[in-house]
Amino acid sequence: MESLNNSFRKLPQYPNKVIQFGEGNFLRAFIDWQIQQMNKQGLFKGGVQVVQPLPTGRVKELDAQDDLYTVLLEGILDGKKVQSHEIIESINGTVNPYTEYDKYMALAEDDNIEVIFSNTTEAGIAFDENDTLDKIKQGEKSSYPAKLTALLYHRFELGKKGFHIIPCELINHNGDALKKTILQYADLWNLGEDFVNWINNDNEFYSTLVDRIVPGYPRDRAKDLEAEWGYKDQNMVKTEPFLIFVIEGNKDIEKVLPLKEAGINLVVTDDMQPYRNRKVSILNGPHTTMSPIGRLAGLETVGQVMADRDFYRFIDDEMHKEIIPVVPLPKDELESYAKGIQERFENPYVKHQLSALALNSISKYRARLLPNYKRYYEKYGKLPKRMTLALAAYLWIYNGKSEFDINDTADIVAGFEKIKGTDDYIHAALSNPDFWGKDLTKIPGLEDLVTKYYNEIGNKGTRQIVQEINAEE
Incomplete structure (x- = not known):
């Protein structure tokens, strides 16, 4: 059985229009x-x-297949089962800036290139x-913004137009953060006021929200899929159909x-914060709730949670x-978005481990649940x-x-080590602003209800508490 190669291409090899920093599963299943x-x-x-x-x-693994790979779509979309695969031909080539600096520059x-992801x-x-x-030129390890600044400075020196720069990193205001960092390097390296003006006036920086669950290489089924498709693919990537x-x-x-125009679920807006x-x-909040409660009840995956009455x-x-x-x-x-989220939670093809959702649980609770917790209390009293209950389960x-x-994180672990097993553990945990950004005991009734659920977890278990809350409303 032969590996993927250029003989499998069906589309023309279009000129380069995109530079993409990153060759991982997400960008290949999302952007490409x-x-x-x-x-x-x-x-x-355009190509990438x-x-x-x-x-x-x-990049070597991609190049070995002439930069072709397969995206496997599996899941539920608009109530319908989706199972399909497609050879992706978007990537024209790869560059390793650590060993190919001239090729990188x-x-x-290239006047055809307009976009950077x-x-x-x-x-x-x-x-x-x-x-x-100098470190970048010599191939020493450096940050992504530093390497990008070097590329942009060369573009500026050539007197060419700027780029549309679209980071997909999962931080809020990622475009603003990237631009700020580039300007820090411009100052550190004394690249001059003209370059700073070119960054500000000739380039567009965008902030983004990206949403698609990408489990990645389907290791447990790869051989069977290759036999079905009739070719070898060491770079295949599995993803859900939603994005x-x-x-x-x-x-x-x-x-x-x-x-x-291509039918992609794109939203261009002046303010992405509501999205x-x-x-x-609606997606991350319930994940953060189900992780401790479900695990304490013996459930292991998001799918098991959604299959449990x-x-x-x-x-x-x-x-x-x-x-x-x-x-x-x-x-x-x-409501429409929530319906789609429930379909994604119930995706039978993705085994999303509750243990994976437990990483950095305290900061996740603070970011994903606490803002709506406060809004709910303010609205309903x-x-x-x-x-x-989720908060009690984490404690x-x-x-x-x-x-x-x-x-x-080390600071969170250390903070809990100091209070673990103490008589006032719950009060000490809830009142620590380093955990939550504020003293949660100031919210009337919160400490009492957390204490009640905490004790009941030991006496009843989370399933019985869940059943009782379900029965109350």
Whole structure:
């Protein structure tokens, strides 16, 4: 059986229009898949040059298959089962800037390239004062913004137009953060006021919200899939059919990237925060609730939670009774989004582990549930029981009352170690602003209800508490 190679291409190899920092599963199943959809309809007619952001990466594996790979779509979309696969032909080539600096700089010389995408993890957009232009030229490890600044400076020196720069890292205001970091390097390296003006006036920076669950390489089925498809593919990537791409910034980007015309779920807006709040509240919020409560009841995956009568009702009620009423967006839009989220939670092809959702649980609760917790209390004058049970369950686990390991940041782990097993453990945990950003005991009744649920977890278990809350309403 032969590996994927150029003989499998069906589309023309279009000129480069995109630089992409990152060769991981997400960008290949999200950005490159979308470019494929535009190219199939003759709307974009552009290819991608992938830049490897770290000294180690997968560009060699991509090149071994002439940069082709398969995207496997599996899941439920609009109530219908989706199972399909497609060879993605968007990538024209790859560049390793650590070993191919001249080839990397040549990207700045290409007048056809208009757009830069990136996904270098949340830690990727960071400033390091030790980064220098010489280090980048010599192939030493450097940050993504530093490498991008070097590329932009070469583009500027050539007197060429700027780029549309669209980061996909999962941090709020990612476009603003990237631009700020680039300007820090411009100052550190004394690149001059003219370059700073060129960055500000000739380039468009966009902030984004990206949403698509990408489990990645389907290791357990890869051999069977290759036998079915008739070729080898070491870079295949599995993803759900749903996606949404929210871009904040100049609406001219719709002309540069005609994604809407290609049928892609793109939103270009002046303010992406309502969409971010929607995702964080309705997708991430229930994830954060079900993780401790479900695990304490012996459930292991999101799918098991949604297949369980008690827990499905509990999560459904949290969405519709505690979260949607307090998220500042039109109700019909939120209800429609929630329906899609439930389909994604129930996706039989994705085994999303509750243990994976438990990473950095305290900061997740603070970011994903606490804002709506406060909104709910302010609107109704009472406490949201489901979010409160989740809080009690986290405190139970972080007090060493379960067999689960605590996987959190060093400062959070250290903070809980100081109070673990103490008589005033619950008060000490809830009143610590380092955990939650404020003293939660100031919310009337919260400490009493958390204490009640905490004690009941030990006496009854989370399933019985879930059943009792379900029966109350």
